[in-house]
Amino acid sequence: MNTSFGNRRRALQWLGSAGASGVLGACAMSSPSSDLPAKKLGRVLVVGAGFGGATAAKYLKYWGGPGIEVVLIDRSPQFYSCPLSNLVLGGSRTLADITVGYQGLRELGVVVLTDEVASIDTARKKVVLTKIADQSYDRLIVAPGVDFNFGAIQGLDAQAQTTVLHAWKAGQQTVDLRRQLEAMPNGGVFVMTIPQAPYRCPPGPYERACQVAHYFKTRKPRSKVLVLDANPEIMSKKGLFTKAFNEQYGGIVEYRANSNVTEIDARSRTAITEVGERVRADVLNVIPPQGAGEIARKTGLVNANNRWCQVDWVTMESTAAPAVHVLGDATLSAPAMPKSGHMANQHGKTAAAAIVELLGGRAPQPQMMTNTCYSFIDDKNVVHVASVHRYVPEKKTMEIVPGSGGLSAAPNELEGVYANAWAQTIWRDMFA
Numbered sequence: 344m345n346t347s348f349g350n351r352r353r354a355l356q357w358l359g360s361a362g363a364s365g366v367l368g369a370c371a372m373s374s375p376s377s378d379l380p381a382k383k384l385g386r387v388l389v390v391g392a393g394f395g396g397a398t399a400a401k402y403l404k405y406w407g408g409p410g411i412e413v414v415l416i417d418r419s420p421q422f423y424s425c426p427l428s429n430l431v432l433g434g435s436r437t438l439a440d441i442t443v444g445y446q447g448l449r450e451l452g453v454v455v456l457t458d459e460v461a462s463i464d465t466a467r468k469k470v471v472l473t474k475i476a477d478q479s480y481d482r483l484i485v486a487p488g489v490d491f492n493f494g495a496i497q498g499l500d501a502q503a504q505t506t507v508l509h510a511w512k513a514g515q516q517t518v519d520l521r522r523q524l525e526a527m528p529n530g531g532v533f534v535m536t537i538p539q540a541p542y543r544c545p546p547g548p549y550e551r552a553c554q555v556a557h558y559f560k561t562r563k564p565r566s567k568v569l570v571l572d573a574n575p576e577i578m579s580k581k582g583l584f585t586k587a588f589n590e591q592y593g594g595i596v597e598y599r600a601n602s603n604v605t606e607i608d609a610r611s612r613t614a615i616t617e618v619g620e621r622v623r624a625d626v627l628n629v630i631p632p633q634g635a636g637e638i639a640r641k642t643g644l645v646n647a648n649n650r651w652c653q654v655d656w657v658t659m660e661s662t663a664a665p666a667v668h669v670l671g672d673a674t675l676s677a678p679a680m681p682k683s684g685h686m687a688n689q690h691g692k693t694a695a696a697a698i699v700e701l702l703g704g705r706a707p708q709p710q711m712m713t714n715t716c717y718s719f720i721d722d723k724n725v726v727h728v729a730s731v732h733r734y735v736p737e738k739k740t741m742e743i744v745p746g747s748g749g750l751s752a753a754p755n756e757l758e759g760v761y762a763n764a765w766a767q768t769i770w771r772d773m774f775a
């Protein structure tokens with residue numbers, strides 16, 4: 344796609360048509376207000392090239408043109424998508440199917456650096472990398488996703504983490520957990536734990552239970568899935584998942600609410616709940632509690648519940664540090680706003696639009712945000728939940744637009760087609 348600034352109007356039309364198809368809802372977002380001057384406006388560093396950061400980098404370049412230098416930094420040389428990663432566990436996708444490179448962003452003019460961000464000096468507006476020289480910025484975006492509080496689960500030390508996997512960041516752990524499932528004998532028990540909300544992707548764990556159950560039903564029918572959920576009930580698409588567990592996977596999935604696992608014994612693959620109940624697994628998958636990515640914490644951006652980063656929802660600017668914008672899962676979510684890739688993508692566009700305005704000396708405007716989360720019940724049949732969020736100036740937060748959004752009536756193959764199209768489209772929206 345040609346990114347010269349003369350094409351900005353066409354780009355916005357393109358965004359509108361993507362939104363009109365209902366796939367991304369990008370049309371819900373207004374564009375930066377006026378034509379941009381060709382002069383240098385500033386240098387923006389983006390830490391984290393996932394759903395939030397990659398989207399922000401792309402749209403900064405796309406809307407900001409040559410006047411804005413955009414540098415995107417990630418420790419990983421390529422992107423592994425968490426959406427669809429449960430299908431790798433189910434066996435209908437491979438890691439290659441959910442891997443995207445950063446070449447498209449480079450072709451758009453984004454400088455992509457592969458390195459670990461060691462620290463950020465917000466006073467001197469400088470990012471310290473592990474291998475590459477320090478980088479200065481006019482505006483900084485921090486989109487590091489989540490990191491895990493392993494300490495909340497006794498026994499889940501560094502050694503235990505080599506065999507008791509979370510696979511809650513897509514990549515090598517996704518492949519390794521799939522291998523554990525393949526190696527498990529027919530008749531074995533897969534035990535997965537879900538932390539108390541909020542965590543990344545509210546429906547994700549229940550989709551995972553369905554994917555593993557689908558694998559067992561078709562390949563190892565005497566095996567079981569036991570879900571130990573720390574929450575009092577299924578946290579998303581409750582009726583749809585309950586039906587799937589009881590009917591499609593009846594006799595395979597057992598779901599236990601209020602089962603908070605606070606300890607494990609990695610050697611015997613035993614999960615122990617806070618009331619002392621012990622459950623032995625053949626494959627143990629522990630999803631630990633989560634908070635904003637460690638670099639946000641080190642930078643002093645974590646200022647809500649000692650876990651998340653508060654932002655101004657008009658600009659995504661941190662309330663803890665000026666000229667620093669925080670996106671995606673790391674933020675303290677607004678009411679009813681899920682921690683999802685789709686939502687992080689919307690955060691990225693909001694921040695990009697705001698930064699283009701701020702660097703151009705104009706006032707950013709509030710944006711609408713949309714969300715759609717698809718869940719695969721088996722390899723073809725899918726359900727979705729959708730919502731639209733608007734800024735409420737009196738409360739300085741985002742709220743669901745009354746009557747917006749929706750929920751599937753039942754799993755169906757047509758939504759399977761939509762779900763695959765959603766993934767392809769959002770990856771393209773982020774990286775091409």
Ligand SMILES: Cc1cc2nc3c(=O)[nH]c(=O)nc-3n(C[C@H](O)[C@H](O)[C@H](O)COP(=O)(O)OP(=O)(O)OC[C@H]3O[C@@H](n4cnc5c(N)ncnc54)[C@H](O)[C@@H]3O)c2cc1C
Nearest residue numbers: 391393394395418425426460487488544671672683684685
């Ligand atoms: C199993 C599963 C299924 C899911 N399914 C869906 C779905 O169907 N739809 C949906 O919308 N969402 C889904 N999600 C949620 C979605 O993956 C997250 O909400 C999304 O990834 C959040 O985007 P982000 O930009 O905040 O973080 P990420 O996408 O995780 O990106 C963060 C990036 O920051 C980098 N990083 C962090 N710290 C540093 C550092 N110090 N130096 C350099 N790089 C760093 C990381 O390497 C990473 O690439 C799912 C999640 C899971 C686990």
